Amino acid sequence: MRLDKVLADRGLGTRSEIKKILRQGQVTLHGQVVLKADLQINTADLPYICYRGEKIDFYAKTVFLLNKPAGVLSMPEAEGVPCALDYLPPAYRSRKFSCVGRLDKYSEGLLLITNDGELIHRLTQPKWKIRKLYYVDFEPEMSSTAAQLVQTEFAQGINLGDFVTLAAEFHRLNSTSAEITVQEGKFHQVRRMLSACGYTVKRLLRLQEGPLALQDMAVGAVRQLDEAEIASLYAEVQLTRTD
Incomplete structure (x- = not known):
């Protein structure tokens, strides 16, 4: 197995983070600094992989x-x-x-x-479009007519400047609350989407992610x-x- 996958599987970071760690010389194998992310690792090597001088604990994933x-x-x-x-x-x-x-x-x-x-x-x-369901409280109050417009904007995708959101779902519960489903999870995405429509989130609660x-x-x-x-x-x- 590739070294970067071994390290990522054990929670050391994402693949890109692992490459940075390797470039910084923080990983050793049999006492030697390893820089190559694609280095092939076998079971016999595992006890000799160290991060910042400490052996990596190869415990089960959970x-x-x-x-x-x-x-x-x-x-x-x-x-x-x-x-x-x-x-x-x-x-x-x-x-x-x-x-x-x-x-x-x-x-x-x-x-x-x-x-x-x-x-x-x-x-x-x-790319995997993992659905995330949120409950939100917001202000000001939203009429049913305004909710239809927001629903349309969410379904079409909203341009937030740095990216355009994937199609999302908006379901108004009452004049100040709704359920929102998105397919990605960018920084402050739900708050920014509602802000783009003229509303401020007062409470944000994630109810579901994937299954x-x-x-x-x-x-x-x-x-x-x-x-x-x-x-x-x-x-x-x-x-x-x-x-």
Whole structure:
């Protein structure tokens, strides 16, 4: 197997992040710095791969689902500021886990966390069109007539300047709330889409990503996905599990 895939599978980062790590000379094999991402690795080599001088723990891939509270960062940025990884069981917090995409500090709801770099890569790539369902509260009030216009704009794709969104779904629940489904997950995308239509998001809650739904999990609760749920994620992006 290629070295970059081995490292990505163990949660060291995406393929592009792995290449940067290698260029910086942070990975060694049998004590020698390795720079080539396409270096072929076999099972006998695994115990001798080190990152920043420490042996990589080749533990099984797994996925957690967190109901992220508002005010919590998706990834650590500053000491003392709570992040999603703090909610993992203690035995997993020191391992190479990352979030699948990100919810901003003030957004809530379903957030996947895994040590499978290739799964992260595919679930966050727009080419796979992973559907994400959100509940939003917004202002000002929206009439049913205005909602039809917003629905049309979402379906056609909205030009946000740096990119044009894929077709999205907008379903008005009442004058100040709606459910929105997008097929990609760019930075602040849902907030920016509503802003482009003249509305400000007051609350943003992710309810579903791909085949997985938040259901009735308490805020701040985290659970490890079972084998059937993990298999459904892999199937969604046509990925074969290699544990």
